[in-house]
Amino acid sequence: MNKVLVTGGLGFIGSHTVVELQNEGFEVLIIDNLSNSTIDVLDKITSITNKKPSYFNIDLKNKADVQHFFKENKVDGVIHFAASKAVGESVEKPLEYYENNIGTLVYLLQEMKAYKITNFIFSSSCTVYGQADELPITESAPIKPAESPYGNTKQIGEEIIKDVTNISNLKAIALRYFNPIGAHESAKIGELPIGVPQNLIPYVAQTAAGIRKELSVFGSDYPTIDGTAVRDYIHVVDLAKAHIIALSRLIHNKNKTAFEVFNIGTGKGNSVLEVIKSFEKVTGKKLNYKLVDRREGDITAAYADTAVANKELGWSSKLTLDDALLSAWKWQQTL
Numbered sequence: 001m002n003k004v005l006v007t008g009g010l011g012f013i014g015s016h017t018v019v020e021l022q023n024e025g026f027e028v029l030i031i032d033n034l035s036n037s038t039i040d041v042l043d044k045i046t047s048i049t050n051k052k053p054s055y056f057n058i059d060l061k062n063k064a065d066v067q068h069f070f071k072e073n074k075v076d077g078v079i080h081f082a083a084s085k086a087v088g089e090s091v092e093k094p095l096e097y098y099e100n101n102i103g104t105l106v107y108l109l110q111e112m113k114a115y116k117i118t119n120f121i122f123s124s125s126c127t128v129y130g131q132a133d134e135l136p137i138t139e140s141a142p143i144k145p146a147e148s149p150y151g152n153t154k155q156i157g158e159e160i161i162k163d164v165t166n167i168s169n170l171k172a173i174a175l176r177y178f179n180p181i182g183a184h185e186s187a188k189i190g191e192l193p194i195g196v197p198q199n200l201i202p203y204v205a206q207t208a209a210g211i212r213k214e215l216s217v218f219g220s221d222y223p224t225i226d227g228t229a230v231r232d233y234i235h236v237v238d239l240a241k242a243h244i245i246a247l248s249r250l251i252h253n254k255n256k257t258a259f260e261v262f263n264i265g266t267g268k269g270n271s272v273l274e275v276i277k278s279f280e281k282v283t284g285k286k287l288n289y290k291l292v293d294r295r296e297g298d299i300t301a302a303y304a305d306t307a308v309a310n311k312e313l314g315w316s317s318k319l320t321l322d323d324a325l326l327s328a329w330k331w332q333q334t335l
């Protein structure tokens with residue numbers, strides 16, 4: 001019971017999860033179409049763990065290829081990361097997002113049902129909550145109408161999975177990530193910067209490296225501690241470890257219901273200015289930034305209530321914001 005398919009396993013969160021799976025003795029098979037990753041990540045993972053995952057260059061939109069993979073490979077569980085995840089891009093290209101994030105999920109679940117693979121971990125997001133009415137955000141917070149096609153694909157994805165667990169032996173866990181940041185301590189894997197970074201931390205790191213002239217802080221008039229928006233920044237290694245715990249929960253039938261959701265965050269909110277101050281402290285680099293208007297679609301604040309994950313999974317984040325920002329800087333310096 002230890003062969004696991006990781007879709008998107010060469011991506012940012014996927015690659016860190018593959019390392020932790022291998023550290024725990026799992027045999028890992030990776031499907032990745034390299035649309036948001038590069039093949040050298042495979043060697044980097046191998047150099048960290050001294051175990052080379054099996055890699056399949058398959059696009060999950062190709063149903064025949066997905067069927068062939070499952071015909072040829074017996075796995076005990078699936079961790080599904082492969083999806084498009086840029087909020088702004090999803091507004092411009094909704095059909096591409098629905099095809100890539102929903103169509104592929106359906107193909108995966110069809111094959112899992114056909115081959116009686118009953119352990120499924122789904123990469124979900126705190127985006128499903130929109131701007132929550134209460135903070136910290138619990139798993140029972142209302143799911144708000146999605147503010148982007150990307151967020152909608154996460155909401156719909158969870159609903160599809162729940163429906164399948166109702167009519168089959170599928171056991172599934174959706175992990176609702178807050179803001180994943182940082183990099184592996186080896187600085188061999190991290191968040192690959194493809195194009196101009198949309199997310200805060202890669203942009204901060206590239207500004208410090210002189211690749212970007214200055215960071216624009218989107219909004220300084222929010223009703224927060226210093227006017228800048230608040231998020232729950234979780235170290236990607238802590239996040240990766242949550243996946244192994246969740247998968248083991250299913251493999252050992254410890255789940256309480258067939259479909260479970262868990263918020264995976266630190267439980268602490270930090271503003272953009274607090275992030276900048278922390279980055280400058282741990283790196284000794286002065287960051288060049290300016291305060292500009294809010295970014296369309298951004299929410300004021302989000303941070304997790306992690307009580308359920310702490311209690312049910314026995315998981316909590318161990319690494320700090322400082323740890324994550326220093327690791328992001330060390331990773332940036334290798335690029």
Ligand code: WQD
Nearest residue numbers: 085087125127198199200203216217218229231272295298
């Ligand atoms: C964080 C904060 C920005 C860039 C998104 C997705 C979410 C998840 C994580 C996939 C915000 C501010 C940012 C910049 C800035 N992705 N910012 N200047 O928007 O919280 O979440 O990424 O699952 O689903 O919604 O993350 O890193 O883009 O922004 O001031 O150049 O940093 O306004 O307050 P976000 P982010």
